[in-house]
Structure formats: C-alpha cells, structure tokens
Amino acid sequence: MAKYQINAAHLYADLMNTYGDYGNLVALRYYAQQIGVDFNVDVVSIGDEFHDQKYDFVLFGGGQDYEEQVVAADLPTKSAAIKRYIEADGPFLGVCGGFQLLGEYFLLADGTRVEGISAMRHYTLNQPHNRFTGNIRIQSEETGQIYVGFENHQGRTFIADNERPLGNVLSGNGNNGEDHGEGLIYKNVFGTYFHGPILTRNGNLALRMLAIILKRKYPEIDWKAKLAPVEPESF
Amino acid sequence: MTIKSSFAKMVGKSTYFVLTKVFHRGGTSLPGTLAMKIDPNVLQTMANQYNVILVTGTNGKTLTTTLITRVLREKYTDVITNHSGSNMLQGITGTMLSAKVKDRTQKPLLVLEVDEANVEEVSRQLKPKAFVLTNIFRDQLDRYGEIYTTYEKILRGIRLVPEATLFVNADSPIFMRGDLPNPRVNFGFNHVPAKGDERAPHNTDGILSPTDNSILSYHFRTFANQGDYFSKTDDFKRPTLDYAVTKLNQLTPKFSNFDLDGETYQIEIGGMYNIYNALAAYTVGRTLGVSKTQIHHAFESNEQIFGRQEQIQVKDKAVTIVLIKNPVGANQVLEMMKTDPDPKSVMVLLNANYADGIDTSWIWDAEFEDLKDMNVQALATGGERYKDVYVRLKMSGFGDHPFYPSMKQVVGAIEKMPTKNVYVMATYTAMLQLREQLAQRGYLKNHQMGE
Ligand SMILES: [Zn+2]
Numbered sequence: 123m124a125k126y127q128i129n130a131a132h133l134y135a136d137l138m139n140t141y142g143d144y145g146n147l148v149a150l151r152y153y154a155q156q157i158g159v160d161f162n163v164d165v166v167s168i169g170d171e172f173h174d175q176k177y178d179f180v181l182f183g184g185g186q187d188y189e190e191q192v193v194a195a196d197l198p199t200k201s202a203a204i205k206r207y208i209e210a211d212g213p214f215l216g217v218c219g220g221f222q223l224l225g226e227y228f229l230l231a232d233g234t235r236v237e238g239i240s241a242m243r244h245y246t247l248n249q250p251h252n253r254f255t256g257n258i259r260i261q262s263e264e265t266g267q268i269y270v271g272f273e274n275h276q277g278r279t280f281i282a283d284n285e286r287p288l289g290n291v292l293s294g295n296g297n298n299g300e301d302h303g304e305g306l307i308y309k310n311v312f313g314t315y316f317h318g319p320i321l322t323r324n325g326n327l328a329l330r331m332l333a334i335i336l337k338r339k340y341p342e343i344d345w346k347a348k349l350a351p352v353e354p355e356s357f
Numbered sequence: 358m359t360i361k362s363s364f365a366k367m368v369g370k371s372t373y374f375v376l377t378k379v380f381h382r383g384g385t386s387l388p389g390t391l392a393m394k395i396d397p398n399v400l401q402t403m404a405n406q407y408n409v410i411l412v413t414g415t416n417g418k419t420l421t422t423t424l425i426t427r428v429l430r431e432k433y434t435d436v437i438t439n440h441s442g443s444n445m446l447q448g449i450t451g452t453m454l455s456a457k458v459k460d461r462t463q464k465p466l467l468v469l470e471v472d473e474a475n476v477e478e479v480s481r482q483l484k485p486k487a488f489v490l491t492n493i494f495r496d497q498l499d500r501y502g503e504i505y506t507t508y509e510k511i512l513r514g515i516r517l518v519p520e521a522t523l524f525v526n527a528d529s530p531i532f533m534r535g536d537l538p539n540p541r542v543n544f545g546f547n548h549v550p551a552k553g554d555e556r557a558p559h560n561t562d563g564i565l566s567p568t569d570n571s572i573l574s575y576h577f578r579t580f581a582n583q584g585d586y587f588s589k590t591d592d593f594k595r596p597t598l599d600y601a602v603t604k605l606n607q608l609t610p611k612f613s614n615f616d617l618d619g620e621t622y623q624i625e626i627g628g629m630y631n632i633y634n635a636l637a638a639y640t641v642g643r644t645l646g647v648s649k650t651q652i653h654h655a656f657e658s659n660e661q662i663f664g665r666q667e668q669i670q671v672k673d674k675a676v677t678i679v680l681i682k683n684p685v686g687a688n689q690v691l692e693m694m695k696t697d698p699d700p701k702s703v704m705v706l707l708n709a710n711y712a713d714g715i716d717t718s719w720i721w722d723a724e725f726e727d728l729k730d731m732n733v734q735a736l737a738t739g740g741e742r743y744k745d746v747y748v749r750l751k752m753s754g755f756g757d758h759p760f761y762p763s764m765k766q767v768v769g770a771i772e773k774m775p776t777k778n779v780y781v782m783a784t785y786t787a788m789l790q791l792r793e794q795l796a797q798r799g800y801l802k803n804h805q806m807g808e
Contacts, residue, residue: 355752
C-alpha cells in the first residue's frame with residue numbers, strides 16, 4: 123500500500139451514471155498512481171450514509187431525469203453531511219445533475235420542480251424545446267487554462283453571487299447561453315456540464331483538482347513539486 | 358402487488374388466447390385493388406388481413422425479427438417481414454402489398470421490426486396481435502433520450518391494444534413497469550441456481566424496482582441489468598418464466614450451445630445477447646405451436662442470418678470486425694471475445710459522426726479493462742477520435758500503445774499484427790471506412806458495404 127491515499131465517494135454511482143462521468147475517477151486514479159498515491163472509491167447510494175469525515179473527494183455525476191428525481195428524494199438524508207463536507211472545503215466534482223442538485227432547485231422538461239439541497243445558491247431552469255448539445259471550450263479566469271468538453275443539457279443554470287464560473291465560454295453555450303459562464307466554483311466544489319469526461323479530457327484540470335485534494339489532506343507535503351513532472355493528457 | 362398477481366392470471370390465459378383466437382380466425386383474401394395509393398385507411402384495411410407481431414426494444418430487434426420469421430415459417434405458410442427503416446409505415450405497406458399469399462385459409466403473419474419511437478403509430482394503424490419486447494438499454498443520448506422515456510413510448514403503443522399478447526424478456530426489470538392488462542408470456546434465463554445476492558455494477562442503468570424505486574438485487578445476472586432480480590424492500594421479484602434458457606453448454610465467438618427448457622440448441626453466432634434473441638424466437642414459436650424439431654431446424658438452417666460479425670482475411674490474419682456503439686453493446690462484445698481462448702490482437706476504432714453518436718463519453722462506461730484477461734498480444738487504437746479511445750485505454754492500465762489517425766494506417770497496422778487472430782472493435786462509420794480501405798486493397802472482393 124502506498125504511503126498516501128485518497129478516499130473518494132462516488133455519490134449515487136449506480137443511478138447517476140449516464141454520461142461516462144465515472145471516467146473522472148479513472149483519470150484521477152491514473153494521475154495519483156504516478157505520484158505514489160492510492161485512490162480508493164466507495165459507492166454511496168440510496169439508503170447509504172454519507173460519512174463526510176471519511177472522504178477526500180466526492181464525485182456526483184449526471185443522470186437521467188427519472189433517476190435524478192429518485193436521487194433527489196433520497197438526498198435529504200445526506201444533505202447535512204454533504205453541507206458539512208462542502209463547508210469544510212471538501213473537494214467535490216459535480217457534473218450536470220450532480221451540481222444542479224447541490225443548488226436550490228431545478229425544473230425538469232415537463233415543468234416539474236425538483237428541490238436541491240441548497241448547499242449552494244444556484245438554481246436551474248429548463249428550456250422546453252431546446253437542448254445545449256455539442257463541443258464546448260472554456261477558459262479559466264484564475265489559471266488561464268483552457269478546458270474542452272461535450273455539453274449535453276436542457277437545464278439552464280444561474281449561479282449566485284458567492285459562486286463563480288469554472289470558466290468563460292470561448293465556444294459553445296455554457297450554463298445558460300446568456301452569461302458566458304460555464305460550470306461553477308464554490309470553495310472546493312467544482313460544477314460543470316462537461317461530459318467527455320472533463321478530467322479525462324483536461325489533464326490540466328485533473329492535476330489542479332488532485333493538488334487541491336492532496337494539499338488539504340497532507341498539507342505538509344509539497345504536492346506541486348511532486349505533480350510537476352506528471353504529463354497531463356488532453357484531447 | 359397488482360403487477361405480480363396479474364402476471365399469474367395472464368400467463369395462464371396467453372397460450373390459449375394466441376392459439377385459438379388470434380391465428381386461426383380464417384383469413385380473407387387481400388383485395389388486389391389496393392396496390393395503388395398509400396393512405397392510412399388503406400393501411401388499416403390491409404392490416405386487418407394480417408396477424409401482426411411487432412418486435413421492439415433497443416437492441417437485438419433485427420436478429421430477433423429474423424429468427425422469429427424463420428421459426429414461424431417452419432409451421433406457417435405465409436410469414437412476411439420488414440426491414441426497419443425511417444419511412445416506417447410506408448415500408449410496411451409496401452411489404453404487405455408485395456407479399457404473395459399462398460394459403461388463403463388463414464391470415465398471413467406479419468413480423469415487424471419497429472423502432473421504439475414508432476411503436477405507437479404502428480400500433481394505432483396495425484393493431485398488433487402480439488408484441489415482442491427484447492430489452493431497453495441506453496444508447497447515444499444525444500439522439501435517443503432516456504430509457505424510461507423510451508419505454509413510455511412503447512407503453513403508449515401497447516396500451517392501444519390491451520388484448521395483444523406480450524412476449525416479454527422478463528430478465529429485464531423495466532418491462533415490469535406500466536401495470537398492463539395484456540396477456541403475457543415471459544422468457545428469461547434459469548441457467549444457474551437462484552442463490553446469489555448481488556447488485557449490478559455501478560455503470561448499469563434500469564436497475565430500479567417498479568414498485569418503490571429501490572435498487573434491485575439479483576440472484577444472478579446474465580449481463581447489464583438483466584437476470585433474476587428481486588427487491589429487498591418488498592416482495593417484488595422476477596415473474597415465473599414460461600420459457601427459459603436452462604443451461605449454457607458452450608459459448609464461443611462463433612457459436613453458442615445452450616439448453617432451452619432442457620433441450621439442447623445451437624446458433625451459429627457468439628454472444629449472450631444473441632441467446633436472448635434466440636430465446637425470444639423460441640418463445641414465440643413454442644407459443645404458436647412450432648415444434649422443437651422445427652425450431653432446431655430453423656436455428657440451424659442458415660449461418661448468414663447472423664450477419665454483422667464477419668471475418669475478413671487480411672494476409673494471414675483472420676480479422677473479425679465487431680460493431681460497438683454503447684456501453685452495453687461494447688461490454689457484450691468484450692464478453693464474446695473472452696470466449697475465444699486463442700492469442701489475439703485488438704484494434705479499437707472510434708468515430709463520432711452522427712451515425713456513431715456524437716458524444717464519445719460512453720467509452721468510459723464500457724469495461725475495456727476486461728481486455729487484460731483475454732490473451733491480448735497487441736493492442737492499438739484508431740479512427741477519427743483515436744485520441745479519446747487512446748486515452749481511455751492508456752488510463753485503464755494499458756499504457757502507451759500504437760494509435761493510427763488514418764484508416765490507411767489502420768489497415769497497415771492490421772497486416773503487421775503479431776497474431777493470426779485479430780479483432781477490430783469499431784463504431785459504425787469507422788467500420789464503413791475500414792471496409793472501404795479493405796476493399797481498395799482487395800481484401801473485400803465484392804466490396805459489399807455493411808448494413
Ligand atoms: Zn448532462
């Protein structure tokens with residue numbers, strides 16, 4: 123066993139699993155292994171307890187409307203622990219429904235209002251006869267990094283004052299097609315509509331996330347130096 | 358539970374229903390004057406002259422339709438079938454118009470492959486006497502939508518004909534939704550004792566109980582969300598099977614040998630999913646009085662019906678091209694390759710054109726990690742989206758490996774692969790491009806394109 127390890131929770135992995143978001147864990151493990159860090163994954167699903175102290179990273183992927191409602195009904199049982207985790211700067215990647223549900227609410231195509239857990243203050247509307255589908259490129263304001271992906275969503279998300287976009291849209295639609303933002307960042311929570319999956323296609327972002335995770339867990343180690351020689355994949 | 362109790366009733370009724378009421382009603386002759394304009398009323402009138410069996414589901418429709426047709430032809434004189442296409446109703450009308458009915462004493466059977474989205478319209482026009490439900494797996498989501506929505510579309514069609522018999526893949530829990538009054542014949546797998554207690558892998562869809570949306574457990578799984586499921590929160594479970602695979606004798610990439618209700622059958626194609634297709638045809642056939650001997654004959658009669666997986670000789674290499682398009686399909690291809698113990702080379706080709714699905718993220722849900730345990734001597738990637746699939750395999754523990762952006766290079770690489778046995782897993786347009794290249798180099802004699 124390696125000296126260092128990351129314990130990840132894959133929230134509702136067996137329900138929110140429509141768009142290959144699992145690949146984000148494959149990518150993080152791939153990079154972690156190169157610097158001698160083990161990467162363990164637990165599935166935390168319906169009826170399971172979420173132990174916020176146990177995890178160093180959480181992935182919450184996107185799903186289909188039907189499953190998303192089933193998940194929304196179960197989420198209140200975990201919402202206190204998820205909020206504790208987020209407020210304690212826990213690293214979190216929410217994709218599509220996985221970050222919509224952290225906000226206040228979202229509307230489904232048929233108008234149904236699904237309550238989020240209000241851990242954050244964004245909300246998501248719907249566009250009944252349109253869908254944002256296609257390749258997308260964004261640029262991160264704080265790092266200048268460019269991220270590419272494939273967006274496929276009907277929801278239109280509007281972020282709050284204490285949240286900022288993951289990047290500014292260079293081409294594509296982004297959160298809502300209006301404000302040129304894509305995804306969101308709040309503390310160490312990253313949200314995005316990117317499939318593809320985002321961390322497999324954007325090694326720069328994967329390494330950025332890995333640095334956040336490891337620095338929080340093992341602050342005494344110089345992770346930047348350890349990660350420097352790792353070659354990021356991007357396509 | 359209403360669903361459960363209604364099963365019992367329906368199963369009892371179904372055989373009698375189908376045999377006596379549906380298929381021996383005595384047919385009327387086809388009015389010859391209809392061979393003109395196509396309008397919906399004409400279609401309805403013509404539909405009355407046929408007993409329609411509608412085959413639908415996301416995967417396996419074509420082979421199931423073909424097998425059902427073969428099986429029924431063993432007993433019935435007039436069995437016609439269609440090829441699914443975009444112009445559904447017109448195509449069906451054409452099929453009916455061109456059919457030459459020999460036996461006027463009973464209505465001809467019309468076995469139709471129908472896309473999920475067209476089930477409602479076809480049901481309204483043709484009032485099928487029976488539906489065959491194969492499975493529902495998710496496909497490229499940028500085009501096809503969600504599995505529960507897909508099933509809802511099928512349900513809307515079935516609800517128009519509550520007296521139609523349903524031939525149901527009962528291993529697929531989604532088909533237990535909808536509380537339908539129709540008579541029902543269930544088929545599935547009973548090849549191992551129902552002793553286990555497992556959940557489907559994390560990347561499986563359609564695993565929710567229809568009663569309370571809890572996550573189903575399985576006594577055993579065949580693949581994906583299919584198997585002998587049960588709920589731990591209430592008494593929901595897979596219904597009793599009317600027809601079943603009772604034993605798997607030998608699975609290879611080229612044939613499958615298995616028992617149906619205790620008797621051995623063989624089909625000249627590999628893959629568990631194809632056994633489901635054969636089981637569906639067997640179920641329809643047995644219910645409609647086709648004998649076991651006749652079904653044997655139908656299964657054995659012709660290798661070509663199994664299409665799709667062909668072998669092409671490239672120098673000294675026997676190259677098997679298999680189509681991949683979604684996680685469930687790709688996983689099944691991988692399972693099929695596992696049944697081949699010989700050393701092999703594998704080439705994975707990914708395109709993302711409309712016909713392939715423009716979102717490539719599904720490759721992360723396919724279990725390419727399985728390639729590790731199947732005697733793979735050389736691995737390579739290619740296609741227009743070679744980088745996606747290259748990284749997919751690289752991150753899955755295969756490390757750096759050769760990749761080929763152009764199809765010319767792909768063919769060159771295949772020629773030099775270290776084993777005689779080569780598998781090419783390719784998405785649809787990548788397969789077409791590969792075939793084009795192979796044809797140009799003279800490896801494909803008559804330059805047939807794929808389906
Ligand atoms: Zn999405």
